Amino acid sequence: MASKLLVVDVHTHLYLPRYASLLRERTTLPKIITRTRDDGRKDERLVILKDEPSGGRPIGPSYVERDEKLTFMKKHGIDISIVSTANPWLDFLQPKEAHQLSLQLNDDLEEYCSTGPTVTGTSMKQLYGFGLLPIVSGISTESLLEAVRQISASSHLKGLIMGTRGVGKGLDDEALDPIWAAISEAGLAVFLHPHYGISKESWGAKNNGHVLPLALGFPMETTIATTRLILSGVFDRFPSLRLLLAHSGGALPQLSSRLASCIDHDPIVASRLKHDARFYLGKLYLDAVCYGPEELGFVSDVIARSNRYETGSKNVASGGRSSGSGRMLFGTDHPFFPPLSSSERWKSVVENLDAIENVQGWTEADKNGVKGGNAISLFNL
Known part of the structure; x- marks a missing residue:
């Protein structure tokens, strides 16, 4: 019971000294x-x-130094963080350098986590991590598999973070099938995070700073990449694949029924999938980084109804908003979007925790699960 009361941040970044x-x-x-x-x-x-x-x-220092991460966690009542290298990861490197650096950074991250403090009264560490794959164009399958094996063998690395471009053709490229198979077999989670957004021409000539690329571009990038994965049949071929989507899945929950309808009316893909597209949203995990209780409640509803769309299912009712909460996990996006004053609490923490607390239809157990219990279970902490 005590473990369910812990707060776990699954969306929190760093740049290790070697990377910086x-x-x-x-x-x-x-x-x-x-x-x-x-x-x-x-x-x-x-x-x-x-x-x-x-x-x-x-x-x-908050981008690099472990003590800064721990200070942030203590200030905001966060017990455990699953840290990940922030974008652009290794996407800009040539295959040989990306391969070598991925192995070094994964070792660095394991040390960063394993030598950190322990959660009081438990055997759990305060820090765990998502490792890196050298997932760049031209990389060999064996190089990627070596990194998967390294992450799997690292006690404090519970998965890996991945961008949306794959090895050049996107994450729906069949060349990645051996990698998905290895990740699934190892029981690792994949944290899918955007970086490239969408074409800047979409935003027009007016200077709106970071707002349009970050608020809309990043979530749409995640939406498109995940939809391509669904359409490719990856979740049919690897049903145990555990994919965690940043920013609550972008626009995919909102557009999932439209997606299903378009698939039904398109002969190219209508017979490709084993299930209605809405079924696959129940196979995903989503961070709870969307800043509002209404949005969290809606996403939870979409996850909960997925059981209705399994081929051959006799379910006619959704599992209920409460059941959808089991695949949602708290995050902060630290150290991005800092407060204007050093004395302030970070809005990314306050607003996301308040949103969880105020979702209509979630029980206290559901809320505690989203805050930490779901992550403890998913990552086998």
Whole structure:
């Protein structure tokens, strides 16, 4: 019972020192640059996308140092964090360098977690991690499988984080089937996270800063990538694959019935899948990073109804909003979107916890599950 009262953050990022050093050495994107402010002080900025507003994102110790992560957790009552390297991961490297660096960074992350503190009164660590695959164009299958084996053998790495481009053709590329098979067999979770967004021409000429690419572009990238996975039959071929979607699955829950209707009317894909498309949303895990109780409740409903859409199912009613909560997990997106004052609590924590607390139809057990119990079960902590 006590474990269900722990708060677990599944969407929290870092740049390990080895990775940050690489970004500082680079002269092309992505890179970390140093600039002089108007007051003469110097600060570092992370530039990962072309034409990034404001000359990149200001970064500091919270992006790299473990003590800063632990201080943030203590301040906000977070007991355990499943940390992951933030985008752009290794996408910008050549295969040989990406392969070598993935193995080094996975070892670094295992040490980062294993040498950290333990949750008081338990045998659990405060820090666990999602490792990296060198999933770049031109990489060999064996290189990817070696990284999967390394992550699986690492006691404190509970899965891996992955972008949406795969090895160049997207995550629906059949060349990834051996990787999905290995990940499934190892019982690892895949945290699917966006990076590239969608074409900047979609946003028009007016300067709206980061708002449109981050608020809409990132979730739509996740929506498209996951839909392509569903259409490819990956979840039919690998039914035990555990996929965790960032930002509550983007727009996929809202569009899932439209997706199912379009599939039914398209002869190219209508006979490709074993089940109605809405069934597969119940196979996914989603972080609870959408900042509002109404949105969380809706996503929970969509997950809960998925059992109605399994081929041959005699279910006519959904499992209820409560049952949908079992596949949702709290996250903060730390260290992005910091407060304006060092004394403030982070809105990404306060708003997401408040949203969980105020979902109509969730029991206290459901809420405790989303806050931490579901993650403890999923990652076998």
